[in-house]
Amino acid sequence: MKNTRLPTLERFREVNQTFPKTREILELKQKGKKVFGWLCTYVPEEIIHAAGALPIRITGYSQETELEDGNAYLYINNCSFSRSCLQMGLRGEYDYLDGVIAGSTCDGARRLFDLWRHYIKTPFHHILTVPRKCTERAQSLYYEQVSQLKLLLEEHLNTVITDEALFKSITVFNESRELLQKLYQLRRLDRPPITGAETMEVLNASFRMPKELFNQYLRQLLDELAISDVTHTSRARLMVTGSVMNNPEFLRSIEELGGLVVTDELCTSTRYWSDPVVLDGRSPLEAISRRYLSNFPCARMVPSDERFNRIMQLARDFRVDGVISQTIRYCVPYAHDLPLITAKLKEIGIPTLALDVEYGTSGSGQIRTRVQAFLEMLEARKK
């Protein structure tokens, strides 16, 4: 349904509906722009951007799909996100990519990268070693890794990535983060003007188009929201946590039942944009490297305290009534954290609904029934 209240949201939707073969990307390719796909939020996009290329995030099918090729190549016990991405790669959906960059973040991501490199003839492949800790020593190692990536890109693209270019990229990406922060601030309101599903459409577009254009659109959207008189009430304010998830339909199905997703802890959402690059007297490359390792952590990081503390802070800040933790089957890092974070949220009086899902699920069937029951329980608690 066309959104006449928020016309810019329609532009984001167009980007998402045609991705990966979006008009903007294909036009840029025709003009000779290089496009690099990245596979995890630990890959520093600013460096790709500063090299004059367009960074886009590799994602899988945005709905549940038969993953025949993904199953055949990655086997059925790798997460459906990895299988979905690989299948799209194998079927040529990302055939315009000039490079793929990954991080050694989890078993699924590592193997997705391994098989992409083995079977899909993208011209440039690189995987960064991403430490599991966020100590000063780990920062040094990661800086070394990020520096190596810069050198490899310079060599491959026959260019020099200057500090000036990095500064410019930092400015563009930080602006994007700042604008998304403003968008999220609106979701703290008692009656937010935007739903969780709509926000996810914005976020999906954020890693699928040139950042400069995205920022321009997002400024427009914020203006539209400022004058919009539509607001949303709900049976319960919810936070969604867990594995990678970028299907707005999943959130829409929750919201159709009367819940309102007001915040999240997803690598496609809050964990993607939350922390800016802080220069603080550092070189731009070092500042970028530090930001990516110390950003809102994925469940892969050890110890988990930082992730847990941030989740609980979000829950308080956004005054959530309940948390929906969705774990993609075979997403082991989040599965291991689930009992621990559930207990911590319980301590502060916030119930968790744990859902086992497949990547791309729209939240129908049994999921819908369980969310409905969860909302009823949350309502009963309020009375």
Place this chain on the structure above:
Amino acid sequence: MTITGERNKIDSLIRSYTLMARMNRARPGARQSQTLYYQMLAEYYTRVRNAHEEGKLVAAHTVFFPTEILYAMDIVPLHTETTTWLIALFLREQTELLIKGAELGLAPEICSPHRGVAGIFGLNAIPRPDIILWSNLICDNTAKSGELIMELNHSPGFFLDNPFQGSAGEMNYLVDELKDMVHFLEEKSGRKMDWKKLSEIITRTDQEIELYREICELRKAIPSPMSILGYLELISADYLFPGQPEAIQYLTVLRDELKDMVKHGRGAVSPERFRLMTLFLPPLHLIGYLGTLFAELGAVSVVEPFFTRWSEGKLDPDRPLESVAKKSFLIPERRSMYGPLSQQALQDIADGAEQYKIDGAIYWAFMGCRHTCATIRVVKEVLSEIDVPMLTLDCDIMDPTVNSEEEIRNKLEQFFEMLEDR
């Protein structure tokens, strides 16, 4: 499920191995190495049981953790995953552990040994270790299992961040992580690291690796002298006693036995009909059955690229921590199973197939091991290029509800029939 007495599992394991060693000694024609193996296991768990009485700390740790350091500091190691495997293999009491893991909230997609480890701690089925040590070698499960165990065990812990690739910077990082770990252990144990002892352990670890290489060479013989049980015993030596006199003694005796068998043309099975490459691990609770079945069908596992083919390289006792770090990049599991998946690792599988003159390969597709199963297709293609068929068998290495003996027999018999027709 009720566990009677907190030391139940450890005591049961000790009793089981002591009995098996005694029975083996009394059995005519039994291998001396196998008796030593059972004695080694009994000794390992006896040390765990007696540690506190002897004023020593027990450190529970995940797989591929550098326990050379613990031995050098006189801290008693307790290998968590191997303990769950051994409970499955020898006691067949893994079900209660898996049920407890589920009760703790661990999803069935988490690999069963790690659900079992959580179950062990949740049930207090072993004496309470003093320290928990874990690392990200070799998967997300090892990286993520430590925190829950720490919470269940109410004990301090240390996470060793083992970097993914082996660049100079990454090796330095790992060495510094090891230094931190030594500092942590000194603080917790009140004992100083004995660097001389660590150097001696490194010298023996190098000997141990050489013995592994010699044993692998002997297994190229036709007929091949080692049964499927032998390969599981073989890997346990390094998992439990790295650089320890017990491992050297066991491996030396084993090597000499194999040498003698090769010299006299004796194989592990007679007649030897099918020489196999084994990829990953078969269901451990069915290993006795598989030993009998393989013998009946004339099948023998001659090479296991993920577990028994060590990378080239030597350790340096004068640089003990660097050697500990280097060893973690020499282990077979790292190169072929963990990644990154390189052409070299794939070539090594093809080379292994040719050097060991295999007729076929069996890939035990353990559903809990995601990063291993991700290589099934690519390994199958590599072997297919050199005309070696591969059977993929879905399994669980601990959970008895996944595979039955009959199902495994049927699939293996069909595969062997196909091999015979060729």
